[in-house]
Amino acid sequence: MESERDVLDVFALKFAGITGKYGNYIIVSGFVAIASGRTRGTEDIDMIMERISRETFRKLHADLVKNGFLCFQGDSADMLYDEYLAQNNSLRYAEDGETLPQMEMKLAKDPLDAYQLKTRIKLKFTGLGLWFSNINVNIAFKEHYLKSPKDMEDAKHLRIVYKEMVSEEEIRAVIRLIDRYRP
């Protein structure tokens, strides 16, 4: 029987299955819409992780490497933590020998990210057991902050598919957080 899991699903589940052992994470932005049926491509999946320590990241990175992932920014966990994650820069991982897809991973950096992690949600409709940032947060980011045609279409798709979850009140509250922390 043909599998319903696509290349992005398999990659995200494998990566998140490892990451989730070391801290709370959320998948944000484009893959939320794609996993919910948007017909468009993407080269990367965006992940935000709670602010883990360098020691925890060492273990996470070693586990990812052991399971066949390669970090594009280098091999040394201490360097990756100090020069990228601790500075609020992202890391990109792909499966060794593959070019795409890539996971773009960063650590939570402000109360807005903390809010996203606190209100994370599993979206049964996707058929994936992944933690996503909630629908209203995604809509607020896409309509108010990112605003590209692609993002506006993602938001429209999410508004239709998850109409029972859409809360204009929460979207307005998230927009206030965006204005405060991402001016």
Add this chain to the structure above:
Amino acid sequence: MKTSREQHLESWAEYVMTHPEWKLRHTRFINALFAKHRNIVRKLRQQEGGEEKMRALGWIR
């Protein structure tokens, strides 16, 4: 008046909500994109300067 693009987006989203088989169709679409990408990577690997192009695209380290 809605553009044809808007009409398409809305009708696809409605389809996704009402047809459980959306996932299989969607999976074929996503996998086709990556199959195409892998074909391009294969061609670039055989091309002089192809690795450099892939590095510039952020596809390899």
